[in-house]
Amino acid sequence: MKRIVLIVALLASMVVVFCPPVAMAVEHNPTVIIVGAGMSGISAAKTLSDAGLKDILILEATNRIGGRIHKTNFAGLSVEMGANWVEGVGGDQMNPIWEMANKLQLKTFISLFDNLSSNIYKQVGGLYPESVAKVSLDLAEEMSEFSANISTSLSAHRQEDISLLASQRLKNHVPSTPIEMAIDYYTYDYEFAEPPRVTSLQNTEPLPTFDNFGDDLYFVADSRGYESVVYYVAKQFLSTDKAGVITDTRLKLNKVVTEIRHSPSGVIVKTEDGSVYRAGYVMVSASVGVLQTNLINFEPDLPPWKILAIYQFDMGVYTKIFLKFPYKFWPSGNGTEFFLYSHEKRGYYPMWQQLEREYPGANVLLVTVTDDESRRIEQQPDSETKAEAMEVLRSMFGKNIPEATDILVPKWWSNRFYKGTFSNWPIGVSRYEYDQIRAPVGRVYFTGEHTSEHYNGYVHGAYLAGIDSANMMISCVKKKMCKFEVKAKGT
Known part of the structure; x- marks a missing residue:
């Protein structure tokens, strides 16, 4: 009181x-x-x-x-429940964490988001045509550049901050279709754990981590753990x-x-x-x-x-859900590591990663949810989360795919010693x-x-x-x- x-x-x-x-x-x-x-x-x-x-x-x-850097055993694999990437690599300045990772010779893999236009799925009905997906991705990139320019202008004139969503409104384009919302989620929520409507423009566009340390990010998949x-x-x-x-x-x-x-x-x-x-x-x-x-x-x-x-x-909540299967049913090879699921409900199991390079032969997928979806999922049994994820996968890959044998759902928000994953x-x-x-x-x-x-x-x-x-x-x-x-x- x-x-x-x-x-x-x-x-x-x-x-x-x-x-x-x-x-x-x-x-x-x-x-x-x-x-x-x-x-x-x-x-x-x-x-x-x-x-x-x-x-x-x-x-x-x-x-x-x-x-919040914490490894655990999942189906015989060492996976990261919290921080997973060294972000900001390849620039003029050396990221101190990347320097340590190199000294320790940690097993890391560069995350490649290329060819995403060939890997965006409809809510029902399979993949979007690459040409259609490319238009939406190009528009998102254009919007991001516009927002960065607005941010620079606001800072230069010492004007008050606005939200990322407000900058999108200034461009007269707020993502509203399933594919636009999925790409918007990939652009912002996947990085900041919260949506553009509550995220600061001036503190995120441009982002100092990538501006100062480089654009590359590396996924840690080492048995010793991050x-x-x-x-x-x-x-x-x-x-x-x-x-x-x-x-x-x-x-x-x-x-x-x-x-x-x-x-x-x-x-x-x-x-x-x-x-x-x-x-x-x-x-x-x-x-x-x-x-x-x-x-x-x-x-x-x-x-x-x-x-x-x-x-x-x-305090954002960023939930990385691991799923293991008896065999692989998704595309693999170059240009297939990340794929998006477009749903009418923004943020509903949107961001997927197949981990064939990181864990060869393990048949593991990683899906990321954040914010309200993370809190909702933490309050339901893992069996319900698995059922929801399987329904999404069947929408993408067909009804005959195998059932997941294992699932790992980290619960950072429920943990009284953390109450989330990182600040926004x-x-x-x-x-x-x-x-x-x-x-x-x-x-x-x-x-x-x-x-x-x-x-x-x-x-x-x-x-x-x-x-x-x-x-x-x-x-x-x-x-x-x-x-x-x-x-x-x-x-």
Whole structure:
């Protein structure tokens, strides 16, 4: 109730007042508690350790490190439930995650979306003619270029942000037919986990990940898992045994943080099992989805400007459903990796990938759903999801195809430790809100992919955000530079 009253009062005044933390006396070598052992938490911990702040304690709610980078066994295969691609490869700048993947020699495959015009299926009746599909794809490309130009113009003239959908309306073309909606989904939802009507134009067109690091993306299909990159970072500062297993006592698993008490003199962190930890500072790397729930209680409550910043961001849900079959019945070979299903209901099992290159002979398909469809599917039995997916496949390939023998439906939204897969910048969020969401509150610091100005939603965003947030803390501890200034909106 206290949060609601604070926010209502704030909105009523229509003024956001930010009071950055003042410089404070700090211990020479304070203990830092890091909440969460995903990529951003581990990256922050390593940065602190490299700077000499080795008196750290990492509290992880689950029984592993990696967070939303998580492999699992599916029908004898190692597949990724969460992050699956290294996105942004082949440009002038090196994506730090791609550099790690190369050092680890992870098994990766470039994702090829060519020939999509030959692989778009009607709701009923098989493939669209290539000529018809090409017209719709060309129009979508033209719309994307138009939106990018509008975005550049808005930024140059310091005008307010609009949605991707608004930019489509400016061009007088809103995708409405099944094929147009499927291609629109492929263009936007498949990347951002939310539809154009709620997605920021200025933060997505053009997209910094591809502009800075390159247009290529690589699918990770390695038995060691994508999480190997998190372990790669962790093992640079956490001790291991001879077998390479992390044994460092500064990492504690199965520690669900439920309360953070903070004052000018330090922090007290409580966990679900009744443990209590005291430290000089705390770095919170929980997802923005978790911060929007009551899992972690802050005492005193976070200030209104911080709460509002957290609540302004969206937590997307991106669900990769794996299906295994007794034999292959779909086209394979060059130019067949991805195919679209067009349905009158936008986002209904639209994006398919056959994984013959990634898992030869495994007869596995991957279908991606997002947003409301993800939430709907998480609330029904997997058997119903399989039945729906099979109905879609039979619409595409005929009634005589075999039944799937196995299905894997990740449920990130239902998981109280994540509440989704990655953040999406909504309309109107600018540098001002970005500074607020990453700003510390006294001795409480924040990190995560959602605090990355240009790379939110990506693994490299989480990694770079951890470094950025840790450096803010290092400046406070070592240089007594504890003020964090938020520039006025629009500057």
